Amino acid sequence: MTPTQQAGRVTVAGLGPGADALVTPEVTAALAEATDIVGYIPYVARIAPRPGLTLHPSDNRVELDRAQTALDMAAQGRHVVIVSSGDPGVFAMASALFEALETRPDRADTDIRILPGITAMLAAAARAGAPLGHDFCAINLSDNLKPFAEVERRLRHAAQGGFAMAFYNPRSKSRPHQFTRVLEILREECEPARLITFARAVSTPEEQLSTVTLAEATPEMADMRTVVIVGNEATRRVGRWVYTPRSVPAPTDAE
Amino acid sequence: MTPTQQAGRVTVAGLGPGADALVTPEVTAALAEATDIVGYIPYVARIAPRPGLTLHPSDNRVELDRAQTALDMAAQGRHVVIVSSGDPGVFAMASALFEALETRPDRADTDIRILPGITAMLAAAARAGAPLGHDFCAINLSDNLKPFAEVERRLRHAAQGGFAMAFYNPRSKSRPHQFTRVLEILREECEPARLITFARAVSTPEEQLSTVTLAEATPEMADMRTVVIVGNEATRRVGRWVYTPRSVPAPTDAE
Known part of the structure; x- marks a missing residue:
């Protein structure tokens, strides 16, 4: 020293x-x-x-x-x-x-x-149930420090690999169009019934939580205080909860 | 009620x-x-x-x-x-x-x-520095509840997508061969200088931490109390620390 x-x-x-x-x-x-x-x-x-x-x-x-x-x-x-x-x-x-x-x-x-x-995704997952209960990815959607092409590449690999996904910094005033594009990419890779949870300001007085299908999701459901969690193919609801089972059957050709 | x-x-x-x-x-x-x-x-x-x-x-x-x-x-x-x-x-x-x-x-x-x-991977990452400082995946390597083919599929997508990776349950006495296979798959997908951190029992008296290159990694470096963190292509050392930079340049053809 x-x-x-x-x-x-x-x-x-x-x-x-x-x-x-x-x-x-x-x-x-x-x-x-x-x-x-x-x-x-x-x-x-x-x-x-x-x-x-x-x-x-x-x-x-x-x-x-x-x-x-x-x-x-x-x-x-x-x-x-x-x-x-x-x-x-x-x-x-x-x-x-x-x-x-x-x-x-x-x-x-x-x-x-x-x-x-x-971290935000785990606080959000706990509030929603257990949507990250199986293999998952965390992706920063901001392109401040990486090209959007890299975001797209990772989204596709995450979806094709069967991962659940958590998105940080999904949307800001300076790049409102990008989350629109993210939803388009997800719709190309995933089935319309895929569950998406929008978790805003978890554990604060401004907390808001909603889960919709990919077909129902719209860009304005997210802002910079939101973590977005996309389930995997098996993610489902039980009562008011959303969870991803621990088991995966052998892969099939189903989307 | x-x-x-x-x-x-x-x-x-x-x-x-x-x-x-x-x-x-x-x-x-x-x-x-x-x-x-x-x-x-x-x-x-x-x-x-x-x-x-x-x-x-x-x-x-x-x-x-x-x-x-x-x-x-x-x-x-x-x-x-x-x-x-x-x-x-x-x-x-x-x-x-x-x-x-x-x-x-x-x-x-x-x-x-x-x-x-x-969660273990974030405690381990904090001890090592910031190896999960960019987009990353968490993968359970146990095949108790999923076929190993699914593990392999996810490993390849994670590597090809440029994600850092955290592995839970990397190795047990009942399936010692599988982590050997995981390292083989990583060697097919990643360059030999890729950094891997083995973090055992973090925050307990039995804590052990070591970082090696993929070329140097051996299966017995992990057991069921270990979380394994594989960096992305940009992950590097600074002094005794390992970290992944926040920025990603535009993709290149480099491995």
Whole structure:
């Protein structure tokens, strides 16, 4: 440990989907020991101010700057917690921190911890029943950081492989047409009766949950606070619940 | 609510990968209110006995019996918690409960709650860095409930789709040869330098973590307490960490 690094550290912590009851004790302890909280504005807003704690909210799409700032503060001996919604390793700040670390050999010895959280798709699945009860994929539908052709390629492989799917960032004001295209691709690959759950803001007061068939699904059922879960061929309803059985019979030619 | 159902309920709760610090407050509260705990022996062993609480440990592979028992106890007014390791919706008891419910119209009105937990792959990913930082799949390698041909089909689609992958139940004494075959399939689909992390018993005193290349991976690196994480083509090391970048360039012909 070099003199400039003292006892600082960077912790990347998952706050879960919204409710305090879904924040792990490990994360709560890290927040209690922090000197600085770094993160996207709405996530930092979830942290209660207290003496000795500095909040550093920042805008969306500045993940690398945020990570650099955290590494620099840790080098000054600060205990920095970068907060993510859900799990920090699922389409969130953990990868951004390592991308930043790769460009900063002077910070290579930083004490780093990644603390898992309840990711949105699992909170949503629990509310709906067990739609991810068999093999599944998680796909970020945003094309901020990848070409949409890559999204399409993955959708088709996921469908053809018989996976259930969870979509993060399905739709935003800047790209409303893409989720329309996603539904078209799903309709080419899956039967019309395939079940889709739209789960918005799970575990918050704004929670909304609805399950429809692929034939009934429309683009405006999703927004950026929604996780979309597409079942596999066997996913079905029992009462108000949606679940995917654990068993798979031998493959057939049926769609 | 029929007279036989009184105020009973069935809660399916995820205990996370092992450490108490990874159990959500929501689950802790449910356990505190329970009259009965149902589950696989090692998971029930994690629950501290107390007056008024009956523990019902059962063997592996009796998931449906366990779920039936829980439904019947709830009908007698008991507050039953079915405990799962990790998240109950990921290759665990939530689907089994709904399968049981489907066969029991007399229990259709049961008050059911599914409480999410930290699933093994996300705890493992956090320890390793952020290997699931981009699109990924979760695959149960056990062929107890599906033909191995289905496992193979999914592996190939996951690899060809450019997904990172997390494998649950990679290897058991009764089918040691299958993980050998999984590695062969991966070698057909992925480049030899592909990174694979073997994460055993994360967050417990028996935790072990190692990352090797696909060329170096051997079947005995996994057992039933291991989660295996295969990166995508871009997954790389930075210092002692393994991570998958958030960005994907336009697809190329490169393997």
